[in-house]
Structure formats: structure tokens, C-alpha cells
Amino acid sequence: MQLSRPYLGVKWIAAVLLASHLISRWIFPENNIFIDLVLFNSIGLFAAIIALSAPAHTDRVSAISFGFAALIWSMGSFFSTWNSFFELQIPNGFSDFCYAIFYPLVFLSVSRSFTQKRSISALELLDTVIIAVGLTSVLTAFFLKPAMLTFSGNSWQVFLSILYPVGDIVLVAMVAVYFLLNPFSFQSLLLTTGLLSFASSDLFFIWASINDKYEFGSITDDGWILGLLLLATSLTYSSPKSKFSEKISSASATIALIASSTLLGIAAIKPGYFPSFILIPGFITIALAFIRMSFALQEANTAVSERVLARTDELTGLSNRRNFLLHLSQFKSGFIFLLDLDGFKKINDELGHAAGDELLRQVAMRFSRVIPSGAQLARLGGDEFGVIAQIDQGQAIELAQALGSTLSYPISLPAGAAKVNVSVGFAPIDQSGESTDWLRHADLAMYAAKRNGVGSQMWISNIENLG
Template identity: 40%
Template sequence: MGSKSFLRVLAPIFLCAHIILRSIHLTPNIFLDLFLYNLIAVCVVLVVLASEFLKDVIGRYALATGIIFWIVGSVLSTAAEFFSLPLLSSNIAKIFYLLFYPCMIVAIPRILGNGKKFGLLEALDAMILGFGLGSLGSALLLRPVFPKFSGEIVATFFAICFPVGDVVLLALVLTLASITAMSLRSGLLSAGIFCFSLSDFYFLWLNVNHRYTFGALSDDVWLLALILISIAITQSHKTSKNKYVVPSVLIVLSIMTSATLLSITALRPGYLPNFILFPTITTLVLAFVRMTIALRESRSIGEERILARTDDLTGLANRRRFISDLNVLSQGTQFDSALLLLDLDGFKPINDKYGHAIGDRLLKEVSLRFSRVLPDGSVLARLGGDEFAAIVSGERATTIDIARSLRAALSYPFSIGVEEITVGVSIGHVSNDGASDLMRRADLAMYQAKREGVGVWSEPVL
């Protein structure tokens, strides 16, 4: 048996031993209640950290951290039964118990998620769903069970937070288990969270009714829950290449439910318990954060799409964008347009003489002159190097006049630095006839213009 397999069976063996020994020794015992009890939870942490099936590092360490927080709380609360500790130790223990919940909220979606494809938005969606359903469950389930809280404000705070946290975890794990592929992992994790929540509710009920006895067998249900969770992550879990997605309708229902409960609480104070304010407000805050991130990502995607279709140097459309527009043009029913292919004359010697920096500035100036000449609605693109292209609307004679205007735009020199640079252009003109070879024909017309030295060459009309 390997070390990892040994770790997996160690915690269940210790739990069985603890149950048997507790049945024999009914009174509190330091070895049983302080050492052996918490040693079982430590074994669970080791199993979690050693798991080779939970690939998500954040999920693994969030789960391990949550259980460690729970162990610290357990050690402090148990030690207080045997030793004289400061009065604050009880509240400190409860704080550590409470830290278990945010760690689990982070861990559960990653345990049931799809590995590397689980992103920030998916985590927020899962938390919105968990807190939204948790607020509804708190309103419907906790109010009749715990109608009134009395006593100190700190004790009341913790008495409220634990059951609300349990409802949130239950809602989160059951919802995610239902929308992801069913597996042994999701079943064991759901069972573990259910046992943990059940133990919490039973403890709270006993405490409210002054029936709780330290060291009762019911305390072992918490350990059973942790063991089930640790076994869950040792099970293989089929991952998907696609991102796991929480259905949008569930997200909307969670937000609407939280907003409705918050409105009822504001309009009719006392009708619903005040402790639902935490999950409802948390749901709405998370929804706002999710919306902000989504808008930023959408804007970023939009900018990336623009950059992918824009020439970096001139800011004109690039070849990809132009070919796309040309395909739309050739497939359309409106043929009163033309394709112009422009190639600069004498650019290479200028680039070689003055360097690439001057050459790039010249290309920018050329693109500006071309843009000023073209009428509104035209498409101008830099295809690469010193080659440009344009799509212009109008009858044949009109588009030929536009081509000549483009050539005339370069008839006077460019002032770049202290240099006066002159460059020409050869233009191939092809009227749009709906054919798919417009680009090839325009290229032939452009080379004909270069050979003939006429500036603009228009493909003859057949």
C-alpha cells in the first residue's frame, strides 16, 4: 500500500476508533476529544494536499485552508473545556470556524468545475447562484427553525452566520452538481456538505434548547463530512475542453430573488428575518462586480477585434478586413462600385536611402492624403508594404475619376523632417461585376498601369 493510499484509509480508521472509544468512555477525555478528534481532521488535510486528481491548485489549497481554519477553531473550543483560557478564546474559535465558509465557497466550484477552463467569471456566477439561493433558503428555512435570537450581539451574530453559511454551501454544491456531469466526486462532495450542514443545524438546535453535551457522538458527524469531502477529491473527474457555464436564467433568478427579498425587508421591516441581509446584499454586490468585469472584458475583446482588423502603422483597415469587405461586395446585388489597387512608385529606393523610420512616416502621410480624397462610405486599406486598396461606390466614370484624384494627391512632394520626398502611385481599376476574381483582375490592371506608365489603368469593359 502506497503512502497516499495509507493516508486515505487513516482518517476513516481513526474515526471508527474514536466512535468506539467514545462509546466506552462517556466522559470528556483529553486524548479522545482534543488529540484524536483533531488528528482525524489533520489526516483529512494531508489527503487533500496529496490528492493527484484535483488539478486546480487554487481549489485544493482553498479546501485545505478551510479545513485548517476549522481545525484551529476545534482545538481552541475543545481546549477551553479542559483548560482555563481567556474569555476571548471562544469567539476566536468561532471566527476560525466561520473562515471555513469563504474557503469552501472558493473551493467547491473549482472542485466540480472543469480544470483550467474555470475562470473568474464562472467563479462569480457560481457564488452569485450560491448566495442568491442561500438568501432564499435562509428566508424560508431558518425563520421557522430559529424564530428569535436572544442574548449578546456577538453570540447572536455567530448563531446567524453559521446556518446562513451552511445554506449557501448547500445551495452552491447542489446547484453545481446538477449542472455539471454527474460523477462519484460530485455525489460524495454533496453528501459531505450535507452532513456538515446537518451537523451544524443539529448542534445549533441543541444549543438553542440547552441540550448540547460536549463530546457527544453527534460531533463525529463533522469529521465524517470532512472525510467524505476528502474522498470526493481523490476520485477522478471528467473534465471538458469547454468552459462550464452556469445557466443565465439561474443567475437572473438569483439576482431577482435577492433584490425582491431586500425590497421586502426595506418596505416591511420585521416581516423577514434580518439575517437574510448578508446573503442578499452579497449576491447583489457580486452581481455588480461580475457585470463590471464582463463589461471590461467585452470592451477588451472589442478592442482586440479592431486591432486584428486594423493596420498597426497607418490605422487603416488591414488585408483581413479588406478581403472580408471585398467578399461582401462581390456577393452583393449592388454593382455600382469599383475596386482600386494602388502600389507606390519609387518607394523602395526612398526607404533604402532614408531608412525605415522615414519610410514609415511617408506611408502614414500617403494614407492621410488618400483618406482625404476618397468620398464618404469608401473603404481604404493597407494590404502590406507600399500596397494599398480601396473600394469606392459609383458608376464606372465616377470611380475612374476617384482613381485619378488619388494619383493626383501624390503629385506634390512630402515634407518629412528636412527632406522633400516625392513618390508616385500606379492604380489598377476594376468595376464590380459580382465576380469572385476582382482582386486578381485589379492586380493585373495595376501592373499594366506600371508597365505603361499611365498611372491609372482600367480593365476594359467587355
């Protein structure tokens, strides 16, 4: 895998900046505007650049979502760091918003990093949003009560304080599942290490804040930017497609829906137990679940229609040649019939293709009325039809005559009455032969019937010599 020199240069610059920040922090332990505000946050920006300019083979949804995640996180970090140095304060809501948006973007990127798809379906996108919004907010809601006993501030501030580590736990848990169910790859190693580094810094920050031990600008903060760089670098490498990814996403979305429903159920039984704002993500999750259900039903209907079209002749509604041959390969006894219309080309030329199509539809209806229950009738192409029936020889002779008799009287068309005949060739199906042999035998019998003008002909061993 060859990477362009400019791209490699960006990665090396980011690595040098990270090393410079670690060394500078060790040499200058005091808080410093350049080290803490400029150098620290520039590393996050370089992580965004690495992701957004990832190689062409990288999944673009994953690259773009993580690129914006790193950019937004760096903006939030810049806002909060700015307030530590300057009197002109930026409202904390800006940084809180940036940090909160970071998690669903990273979740989308991580989910996509384990597949080789080039497009994302509506269901995949909805699953991602349902998990990111539903599961994360619900877990945070259940941690909210015990957290309020320790954290200072109102319920909204406490909610935001614990939202971030809960988001980290959800992400790391999801990555762990993917990592365990997929073959090892260097990409998965970088991605997992990056998330663990980022999550560890978040969890340590929470623990240190609770115990009044956190120091602004400490060396542990570098775990955040190290994690961002590792996640961005992981996009350079490809990984095998996960055969479990869609099932895991669907199952996780279901769990998130159940959790959100449980949250709203508890809120209904115990009014006031949760702050009102905590219920909003639950309502959003359930609403998205209904939207997802409509998309799933639409896709299911489309899939059914496509499967039907794949095995059905569009003009007559009968089975097509592919489905006919599939059924033929499953038969072990009975007879196969090939039917070819006589005089169809003349009608098609004189009355037009629309009349020819209508004639084929009516012929198909006539044939369908005489075939026995359980038999397979198909249009094989043009004016050729096929029948497979599990019957004995006497019944086969009767069926061949009945199929011919269906065209003994004219067919009414908008352009006038038309008369066609049919040549029928049929051959026995037995375990000693193959489907290709049965098909060839019926074909030879059908052409013998057409040459001899006898209407129908059963295959016999010397039929190739009939003339």
C-alpha cells in the first residue's frame, strides 16, 4: 500500500507535534498558552486533516465522520482551554456541544471502519443514530442519580459530565465486540488502542475531578490527542469486511430501543425521578425506531419484489427460464415438456409486437388451465414454453395432447383473431440422467414434432434419426 508523500508528511508532522508537546510539558510543567492552547489543540486539527485526506481505498463515510469528530473535539478543547487563560470567556455551552457531538460521529466512523462498503444505507445510518443517542443517553440517565450525590452543579451539568465517559464505554464495548469477532488486522489494533487511550483519559479526568485531584494541563491529557491520532492513522489501513457488522448494529439498536422504552416507563411510574430533559433522547430514540421500521419494511418489500422478478417472466407472470431450470434440477421423476409456437413470427410481424405480447399472455393462460396440480409452467423466452410435471407416461401423453388442444381455436386480439399452433416435445425425467440431458431430449422431440407436423412427440432413443 503506497501513500503519497504529502500524506506521509502530515502524519510525521502530527507525530512530531505530539512528541514536542510531551517533551515541552515535561520541561515546562507550568501552564503555558502556547503549549496548552496552541500546540495541544493543533494536534487534534492534524488528526482531522489525516482523516479527511485519507487514501482513496478508505471508506469515505468513516474518514469524513471521524475527520469532523476530531475537528469538533479540538474546537471544544480550544474553547475550554481559552477560558483557563483569558478573562474574555467563551460560554461553556459551546465546548459542551462540541464534546457531545463528537461521540455519534466517532461511533459512525468506528462502525464503518470494520466494513469495506462504499455507501451507507438508511437503516445503517438510523441504527448508528439510535445507538449513539439511545444507549448512551439511557446509560447516562441511570448513572445520573448517584452522580448527583458527588458532582456539584445542576442536573444538566452533571448529565454532561457523565455523558462523555458513558459514550466512551459504549464505543469501547462496541469495538471490543468487533475486534473479537473479526480477524486481527493492524487497523483494528490501531483503532482499539486509540479508543482505549481516549477513553482512559476521559475516565481518569472524571475520577480526578470527583476526588479534587485533577490538574489542568497534566500529562494524562495527552491520552486524548494520542487517541485521536491513532484513530486517524487507523484509516490508512484496510480491514476484512465484518460478516457480523450488520447483525451487531441491528441487535444494538434493538437494545437501545428497549433501554429507552424502559427509561420512559420508569419516568411514567415515578414522575420526577428523572429530569425532564433526560427523557428527550428516549422519545427521539423511539421516534427513530419507528422511522427505521418503515425503512426496514420498505426494503423487505423491495427485496421480495426483486426476488419475484428474478424468477418470474415479466410479460406472462410465469416462471422464467432460470427458475424453470432450478426446479428441473430438483426433480427426480416425471416428464419435461418443451413447447414452441408455430406461426407466432408471422402474427408479430403483421399485427405488431403489442399484439404478439397479448397473444403470449393468452397462450400462457390457456396452458396454465390444463397443467396438473404441482406442475411447473414457465416461459423460457420468445415463443417457447416449458412444463415439468411429476406424472407417468400415460398422463404425459394426455398432457401433451391437452396442451396442443388449448390452441385449437383462434385467440381474440384487439387487432383481430389470430391462430397459432404449438409443437410439443416431451421426455422422461429419471435418476440415471442429468437435467441437461432431459432438456436436450425434450428439445429434440419438440423439433421432431415440428418437422413431422405431428403436434407432439415423446423422446425415443433414435429420435435424432427421425425425419
